[in-house]
Amino acid sequence: MSGTVITITSGKGGVGKTTTTANLGVALARRGKRVACIDADIGLRNLDVVLGLENRIVYDIVDVVEGRARLRQALIRDKRLPELLMLPAAQTRDKTAVNPQQMLKLASDLKAEFDFVLVDSPAGIEHGFKNAVAPADRVVIVTTPEVSAVRDADRIIGLVEAAEKPKPTLILNRLRPGMVKRGDMLATADVLEILAIDLIGIVPEDETIITSTNRGNPVALDGKSQAGQAFGRIAARLLGEDVPFAVFADTDSVLSRIQKWFRNPNGGGGA
Template sequence: MMEPSNGGQVVVITSGKGGVGKTTTVTNVSMGLAQLGFKVVAMDLDIGLKKLDLIMGLENRVIYDIVQVIEGECTLRQALVKDRRFPNLFMLPAAQTRNKDDVTEEQIKNLCAELKKEFDFILIDCPAGIERGFRNSIAAADWAVVVTNPEVSAVRDADRIIGMLESAQFQDIKLVINRIRPEMVRGGDMLSIDDLLNHLCIDLIGIVPEDDGVVISTNTGEPIILNQRSLAGRAFYNIARRFAGEEVPFLDLNHTGSLWDRIRMFFSKQVG
């Protein structure tokens, strides 16, 4: 989005509804930014229900967690888990046996201020819901990404979250539409990109098509972005490039109608 001014930028990835792809987005965009050469931390703030370590495939490397850092049981550096694939990518794990009330907004702000000195991007994996965990997650963020699916309940929760972010004085809120199925949109049975933009009225930063490969990558702990032949992997890579300020064209669902167009789309780099 913007060039890092005083150190790095903190981005919260949120959604309201659970299961729409927040952790998958944090994982893949963090990895994409690391591929682009940025120094990145992916921070799991879903304290009590952690997933980021598992989705990133780093669960066996976790020693300490964020609550132990805050309570002074270990240093921040000790708790940061280094990625296996990219030397400039780190993950800060949530605590599994604690709850969201064990950390405060002030503590998260201090932690992020510390991380900003050394990292270009700090991506926060926000818990579902609008309670304490959400408030902690947005406290230190410079801008926000709302992830939604083309489905009425996800859109309703996204709208509520956008309203809350606006009340918290966020100027920069971007939308990721995850799990879209172009053939269902064409058949009149799924909300389209334009439908979602009309309802939510915020800028788009990514369109990720439904892709079976995401399930497989979750099983193996190898994020889908590592597979550049997959549509979702390329879509996440494009989101990372947009985070870095690049202008990357979006997938145009209106021109994916004919078989020829679909073949062309498949071989085109300008996806999502």
């Protein structure tokens, strides 16, 4: 069998690439798919903490590439989801420790055993980005509805095209429906008009992302939160299902703040 390599990238840092990779990995594994997540951000390892697997790392991607460990030894299996495995980045090396040819080899080895190989790209457009995009069968671009993130996404779309990859699809992350309604945040349609690529998902801003990441339990594990459900829908779309795009409630409205306060009075619901 041959799986699909999906690279998750953005250009700008801090827009949610790692959170997206972790949650799509979880959501696909929950649907019974065998998934390997690769942390391609060498020197700034983070996928491990977001997935809650940081205490189990023995070998990393550079150990595999340089022949000190076999791929099987370096892959860490998620105990909550046995179909989900992660290949951690090296923390003490830099991005030049791996080259695009080595990434292609690694990905082709993983494709033989997994349905999906998700590559978490580092920010930027340099060496690490090129490593992450080299093995991609599909590219997913994560952006937030902010000028800097959208501009960088546009640059990345150009570079993905230049790498002769299929047209990337877009995840619009951290959307705040209340601000969009007031005209104070770029709407989904605005971002799509500017970037001219297809949408594969919208993830609303959700405090649950922070609390779940604090615990090392990605939101898609239980799928109860808005963001967790959004990642579940994106996973379904990646599998070719035709899932309608959700319309999100205005979480900034006075009513929803009151509701939030009643659910969690100590949570500082006013903010």
